Amino acid sequence: MRTYYIAGNWKMNMTASEARDFAQKLVKKLDGSDVKIMVAPPFTALESVSSIVRGTSIVLGAQNMCHKESGAHTGEVSADMLLDLDVSTVILGHSERRAIYKETDSHINEKVRLALAKGLEVIFCVGETLEERESGKVEDVVLTQVREGLASVEASQLSSLVIAYEPVWAIGTGKTATPEDANAVHKLIRDEMRRSFGDEAADAMIIQYGGSVKPDNAAELMSQSDIDGALVGGASLDVDSFAAIAQFNA
Numbered sequence: 001m002r003t004y005y006i007a008g009n010w011k012m013n014m015t016a017s018e019a020r021d022f023a024q025k026l027v028k029k030l031d032g033s034d035v036k037i038m039v040a041p042p043f044t045a046l047e048s049v050s051s052i053v054r055g056t057s058i059v060l061g062a063q064n065m066c067h068k069e070s071g072a073h074t075g076e077v078s079a080d081m082l083l084d085l086d087v088s089t090v091i092l093g094h095s096e097r098r099a100i101y102k103e104t105d106s107h108i109n110e111k112v113r114l115a116l117a118k119g120l121e122v123i124f125c126v127g128e129t130l131e132e133r134e135s136g137k138v139e140d141v142v143l144t145q146v147r148e149g150l151a152s153v154e155a156s157q158l159s160s161l162v163i164a165y166e167p168v169w170a171i172g173t174g175k176t177a178t179p180e181d182a183n184a185v186h187k188l189i190r191d192e193m194r195r196s197f198g199d200e201a202a203d204a205m206i207i208q209y210g211g212s213v214k215p216d217n218a219a220e221l222m223s224q225s226d227i228d229g230a231l232v233g234g235a236s237l238d239v240d241s242f243a244a245i246a247q248f249n250a
């Protein structure tokens with residue numbers, strides 16, 4: 001049995017004090033939920049949110065990290081810096097990092113391997129653009145991202161790996177993949193994990209859907225056989241919306 005996993009990516013929103021107030025409200029609503037819940041504030045709010053979620057069932061995540069352990073990387077944040085703030089999860093390969101900051105599959109792979117080696121849980125994002133979908137390349141694009149992004153990841157590390165399928169055309173646009181279309185890609189990803197790591201690891205793997213998940217579409221998406229949770233952007237910035245998504249099965 002896979003446990004549903006709902007994660008909120010706050011992106012570049014909220015100052016440290018706003019994030020603290022927001023996290024307090026979330027804890028009141030969601031501490032002790034029967035689904036796993038993670039929030040990923042911006043780096044500058046990690047410390048304040050960490051102090052609020054510590055000791056609760058809500059897990060703290062970061063939105064990115066450096067591919068190197070330390071040194072001359074101006075503006076970057078290392079895995080150890082995250083761990084020191086009780087961050088347990090890091091989102092890697094988000095489509096905004098790929099598109100705006102030109103992160104390649106091999107660069108993302110360096111980050112994934114370092115994060116897993118450091119004991120962080122990784123939410124590894126993949127997904128096709130609208131152009132790629134319309135030209136029939138979904139399978140090719142998603143499987144290439146999975147293979148290259150997870151190259152040299154070991155079977156023993158898979159329990160710390162979550163994959164988020166996020167069709168780029170559905171992120172922040174209000175357009176959602178139909179539950180059936182999303183599930184088909186989730187199955188494709190799970191089958192690829194099956195080929196690489198075997199049945200047990202593939203069946204245990206959490207595969208989240210991301211792309212305009214809202215309270216009114218969450219339950220239908222989650223009812224699909226291979227959708228095990230959601231990575232939520234816009235709707236995670238509203239306490240009631242995020243709580244309603246996390247309580248989709250209430």
Ligand code: PEP
Nearest residue numbers: 171172210211212233234
């Ligand atoms: C995201 O940024 O990962 C995301 C899914 O955003 P939204 O929910 O706003 O589409």
